[in-house]
Amino acid sequence: MIFEQLTVHLSVSSYFTLQTMKPKILIINEPLWILIMQTIRPILAENSTNISEFKKNPMAAVAQADGFPVAVLNRNQPVFYCVPAAAYELLMGKLEDLELAQLVEARKNQTEIDVDINDL
Known part of the structure; x- marks a missing residue:
C-alpha cells in the first residue's frame, strides 16, 4: 500500500527497488522518507x-550548466x-x-593585551 503511493514520485525501477528493499530501521509515527532514505539521496544541484x-x-555538461554544479548520476543516484x-x-x-x-566569535570576550610594535 505504501509503495503504491510512491509510484507518483518515483520511476518504475525505483519502485521495484523499494518493494524488495528491507529497511534497517522502522520508525513508527515518522514520515515515510525515513524508511526510504537508504535508497533515495537528494540531488543537490539544479x-x-x-x-x-x-x-x-x-566539458559539454559543464558548459550547459552555465557555471553551476552538475550532479553526475549512476542509476539515478548522484555519485559525484x-x-x-x-x-x-x-x-x-x-x-x-x-x-x-x-574564530572571531570565540575570541570576542578575551582580555586585550597591549602590544607595542617596537617590542616585537
Whole structure:
C-alpha cells in the first residue's frame, strides 16, 4: 500500500527497488522518507547528467550548466558533483569566511593585551 503511493514520485525501477528493499530501521509515527532514505539521496544541484553522457563529453555538461554544479548520476543516484573552478573558488572563500567568523566569535570576550610594535 505504501509503495503504491510512491509510484507518483518515483520511476518504475525505483519502485521495484523499494518493494524488495528491507529497511534497517522502522520508525513508527515518522514520515515515510525515513524508511526510504537508504535508497533515495537528494540531488543537490539544479543540473544533472548520467555518467555515460558525462564520460562522452564532460566539458559539454559543464558548459550547459552555465557555471553551476552538475550532479553526475549512476542509476539515478548522484555519485559525484562536477563543480566549475569559479564556483569552487567562491565556495572555498565562503568556507574560509565562516571559519574566520567562528574564530572571531570565540575570541570576542578575551582580555586585550597591549602590544607595542617596537617590542616585537
